[in-house]
Amino acid sequence: MTASQTQTEMTEAVRLALLRADPELSRFDPLSRIISHDQFANGHCGWSQLVGNYENDLDTMLPGYAQHTGAMLSTLAHWDSGSHGAMGSSYALKIATRPKKGAQNVAIKRHTFRHRGRIRFELYFTFKPEASELKLSETDVRSIGFLFDLQAGDNDKAGERVMPHLRFLNALDGKHLQKWQFKRHTSPFQAVGNGEKTLSHYHLAPEGWEDLPSGEQRLCYNEIATKVNWTYLRFDFDLEEMKALEFQCNDRQFDMSGYESIRIPAMKNLWCMLNFCLFAETDADKRAFLYVDSVCISGDF
Known part of the structure; x- marks a missing residue:
């Protein structure tokens, strides 16, 4: 040696x-350089509402985006035990949908990158429907998930905008499914407003989700609607090759060989974009909550 x-x-x-x-x-288990370490006892740490594009009038925003609200800080308060608290402090980030079946909400954190290498996204999360009934309600949350929104640097002539998506489809129309899914296609782009400068697409539309190979997983969901258990998640992505490398949730590592990201032409003002999103979706006429204790984003540079 x-x-x-x-x-x-x-x-x-x-x-x-x-x-x-x-x-x-x-x-x-971060890579060599920690880019951000978000502990929500310190505040929102840059996680904010995903606002859709608009021009001249907020009403030009696509309906998918118009439903979004701001992420909140929460002690996981419940009527039977007071406050559950987060895993490592009193506060977690709370992403809450509106109380309408199929409603979604998304929180986003916006970065740019300085090196196209390996990126690692880790978090501890849990999810629950609003505890408005004295029953388990384990199928009232439709899905929770995350996505990246990436674009190559301005010196990359063949650069693309690349959007890896993964969701845990917990239930659909009351049927418990419990499986991971991904997307390789987005919705068509639409012009926003009266001009030609602003376009928008709602990439979290219900169409186009595909099952991740061997992606079935039963997550911990405790015996009553107010109890929570925290779940670990890790996703590794290569910014140079713009492809997924590894995905782990708790003790399971999943085959990513059949995985593909949404790919669209690069947009003129999004160079070196490195955005992260977390989302929740309800399967009942009650709010679904995605709680996040902490997030660690790291790279190999």
Whole structure:
């Protein structure tokens, strides 16, 4: 072994020791550089409402986006036990739908990237319907999920806008399904307003979802409607090749060989875009809640 290899191994050992000694970071497995570490006891940490494009009038926004509201900070308050609290503090990020079957809500965090390498997205989450009935209601949440919104740098002549999507389809029309799905096609673009500068597309429309190979998974959903258990999720993506690498949820790692992202032509003002979204969808006329304890975004640079 060369001196350089020995030094590299020692550096990595020190890095891992520092991570393991930090109780907030040791729950994650970040790559070499941490880009952001969001603990919602510190506030929203940049997660905000996904607002659709509009021109001259807010009413020109597509209906899919018009339903969205802002993410909230929550202690997971319930009527039977007071407040559940988050996993690592009193507050979690709460993404809540409107109380109408099929309603969705999305929170977004906006970055740009400085290196096209491996990116890792990790979080701890849980989901529940609004506890408005004295029953389990395990099929009242239709889906929860995440997506990236990415675009190559302005010096990449063949660059694309690439949007990897994954959702956990918990239930549909009251039937418990419990499986992971992805999307490779978006809805058609539409002009917004009277001009030609602003376009919009609602990429979370219900059409076009495909089952992830061997993507069935039963997640922990406790015995009454107010109890929660926190779930770990990790998604690795290569920004150079613009392809998914690995996906893990709790103790399961899934085959990504059949996975594809939404791909559309690059847009003129979104260079080096690195956006992350979290979403929830209800399958009943009551609100669905996606709670996020913490998020760690890291890269290999």
